Amino acid sequence: VEGRKEYIAEFTLGVQTVTGDDSGEVVKTMPVPAFSKQELEVVLAQFTGKQMQLPPMYSAIKINGKKLYQLARQGVEVERTARPIEVYKLELLHYTANSFTVRVACSKGTYIRVLGEDLATALGTCGTMSFLLRTQVGAYTIDKACTLQEIAENPEACAAEPLTAVAELPKLKVNARQAARITNGVRTTVAQTADGRYVLLGPGDEFLGIVRCEQERLQAEKILEHYPMPEE
Template identity: 50%
Template sequence: MTSGILNVLKPCGMTSHDVVGFLRRTLQTKKIGHGGTLDPDAAGVLPVFIGTATRLLEYAVEGRKNYRAELKFGIKTDTGDDSGTIIASSEVRVVTEAEIQETLQKFIGEQKQIPPMYSAIKKDGQKLYQLARQGIEVEREARSITIDALELLHKTGTSLILDIVCSKGTYVRTLLEDIAAELGMCGTMSFLLRKQVGDFYLSEAKTLEEIAAAPYAYLLPAEAAVQDLQELVLTDKQALRITQGVKTTVRGISNGTYRLKTITGDFLGIGSAESELVKAEKILKQFQADAEMI
């Protein structure tokens, strides 16, 4: 069965689910998932996991994200972007670059954010955007997010272009609305490009047309999703025991999470170590013992 990761350049106008459907047909396999939803009007990096690599999806979702976004002043919409219906408006006041920079600094660091109604979060089994389309608004619990960086790239009299580095779960639309409100105006997102998800970058992403022309040429190994984890090279006996679910002693190892590799370089999956005992967390490949080890 095909297994690996595709770093897809999602185009505007497609949902993340549309991309997965396209790749299911192209690769003729059903076991596919994506690492972090992108709005239909947004473009950029969408890591897509195929086959056994889907077991590592959670590690892609955990990775830091980098966006380029445009904030348009003067209007607020029900969706948080300029595809929605205008629900509020304000005059566009003149703001200096110093005032903008001071405002952006207020949003750096850990904070709470209330997810927008137009999101894929579920409430009592229904996605919020499905409720929103019915005109229903429900109470949402604030979530912890972290904004690592907010860089002003360009300003006009009516808009800002920003680069944003943030944690998982951050809704850029909501962040931009909050920045506009802090500046005393309504605001909405008019452009969004995702430049990075964890170890997947825009410069290396491939279009659906490129992938369709050579479906397997751009397939990355599953290990690409966890390059930031420490590598642990196991002996054959350790590899056999751990991939069979047996906690195994590895002398001198520090507590933490590791990429498990064989002496010959095969990637087996993810393990964790505590008090010099290593146990399997996500095994993608069982180690095959030779006759002498059995």
């Protein structure tokens, strides 16, 4: 969830839908002004970097206990607050007179549909997302993905190493006694450990779980394996 995400996305210009993609009802059409590749790349550069983005109504964000898309389906629109996001890369792959395809690398919480609508507005028209392929999330890339058929035939062969799920967290190796205490729910002091979240490794580099450190004291956050208390 925390990791960097990458997509290939196509946006069709001159039409806008209620959902922001081509599955929704068309709510607006506009003429598409002529633009060159250079002009399009200038607009893409404007949307690269840190920015604020308003979440769409058709999203799973909850307000007062209800998901926005549930309210949207009832015809209710509520006020949303813009959220900080970051677009690390916005690379033009292909374009026509009324569409363009980009490779997007972005932070969590980025709505590609909204990015497409904003890009279209900057080009002087409206737009909607007509294709989306997620090619990376964190340490997982599409070239290492398996089909549903491959998973059904041999699920174990398709499983990734557990540590890939937490590849972006720093690792913290502890001794046997510390490992036993932490994995059994006891807050444990580990001197000179900075505040933050860590992958907890046992004395033999066993992946034991995820811990949080505050003022050199470690608290279990998610334990995968309980380490046995060593004999005195």
